[in-house]
Amino acid sequence: MTSAKSARRPHHWRRDLIELAALFTAVAVADAIANLIGHQPDGPYLLMASAVALVATAAFHTWWARRHSHAPPSDEADVAPVGAGAAGGTGTSADEAEGTGEGGVVGAGETGTTLWRMRTTVLDAPGSLAALCTALAGLRVDILTLQTHPLAQGTVDEFLLRAPASLQAQELSRKIAAAGGASTWIERADAHDLVDTPTRVLSLATRTALDAAELPLALRQLLGRCTIHSLPAVSVTGRATGQSAPVEGVLEETVMRLRDPSGGVISVERPYLPFTPTEFARARALVELDARLGPRVPRSEDVLTLPEGNEITVRRADQGDLTAARAMHDRCSQDTLGLRYHGPVADADRYLDHLLSPRFGRTLAVQTASGRLVALGHLLWDGDETEVALLVEDDWQRRGIGSELLRRLVALAEEAGCDSVYAVTQSRNTGMVAAMRALELPLDYQIEEGTLVITARLSSEGAARPSAPTERARR
Secondary structure (H helix, E strand, O other): OOOHHHHOOOOOHHHHHHHHHHHHHHHHHHHHHHHHHHOOOOHHHHHHHHHHHHHHHHHHHHHHHHHOOOOOOOOOOOOOOOOOOHHHOOOOOHHHHOOOOOOOOOOOOOOOEEEEEEEEEEOOOOOHHHHHHHHHHHOOOEEEEEEEEEOOOOEEEEEEEEEEOOOOHHHHHHHHHHOOOEEEEEEEOOHHHHOOHHHHHHHHHHHHHHOHHHHHHHHHHHHOOOEEEEEOOEOOOOOEOOOOOOOOOEEEOOEEEEEOOOOOEEEEEOOOOOOOHHHHHHHHHHHHHHHHHOOOOOOOEEEEEOOOOOEEEEEEEOHHHHHHHHHHHHHOOHHHHHHHHOOOHHHHHHHHHHHOOHHHEEEEEEEEOOOOEEEEEEEEEEOOEEEEEEEEOHHHOOOOHHHHHHHHHHHHHHHOOOOEEEEEEEOOOHHHHHHHHOOOOOEEEEEEOOEEEEEEEOOOOOOOOOOOHHHHHHO
8 A cells, every 4th residue: 555655745846836937927017907998997896806706716616626526535534453353254255366465465484473363262252253353463473364164062253363573382382272262272374374265276276177187186175185095996916805995985083985987986185174164165165076077187198309300299198199109018128027016017008097087196208200109108196196107018118118208207296286296116227316316305225125115306396205125015
């Protein structure tokens, strides 16, 4: 908001000079007219009438100027506080998540303030929310957004707060407990949390509608930090896994199980914080949207030229490429398939239907100018982690195809917000090791009984969290 001081017009000496000259001119003209009229028979009466008309005109001009003034607002113009009215809202953000006023919130890095996400449970009684807001006001904390999650007994209130940087989480928790809050949970927030809930949900629904592989990522962004597993109804060996869930899903405190549209179960776990019925309803609606839209993968192609001059096309792949992928398996050597699947080569074809499903990740395919599939690159969602895997046909190896696929898969992982990616291979697979090193990212290595796990950290804050190499190899 522009202050009144900055809105005042500057004083110009030219305007004063012009007004003074106009005054002298008016006096001279008036004197000439008076001398001319004064010598007439009715001169005195004409001069009196002119004076009355002049006074009336000046009075009318003054009244009109005051009634239609264009002066800037005064210094005491009312300014609404950033957090005003948040207690009565259900997910609206202050200044639409950006500081539109002077001193508005720009992000968590603003000097002297910190963004917090806080969730607490209060009694469903009049005045309980007011007590929390009063406690926050006493700490000079602004409420930027507020969501309420009704429970059978009580209400879960979720806040986005802007607090002084000197305020510690422990002190904030103590004040909330004294005001009647229970099971309080607090963590740092950032500028992305300033987007209000309806906008975020619509954005996630749009992403899911465009790409079936986005569903696990959308659920994670919708529910916060959680672990998501897609459990198929049939294993890669063709045996029933026994994984199932009713159509309406199941909510059990910190675990929700939703029926996967492609069969099986989507399991969502958040051990540190129980899910509310509101969150369960949102997640179920997102899964139902995915089921209604059916299988879908964005269609886009990039044509590249290899160093020797051959053209290849890189595109997204899905289960419609199953026949072409099996034909590529038949052309690959036993050694190439063994390095890729770490198990019996005869079972390699059984993995393809699972790998090409957008439910478990994203797959990139490389085909030649004649349309033959010669390489596959997989980005697989593995709970909190993300795996990358490559398979390049023998005749097309050592031409840069694997490195190109890996680079694109890592870019997709970064877009999805992953902290790291890992590759499971064998220590003698020098091609995969070289491709991971070519990423120029921080790498961690774990090796056990010939199985090598290479983890690339995609951000300075993300930490690689590899599990045992043998467990990953079995998966």
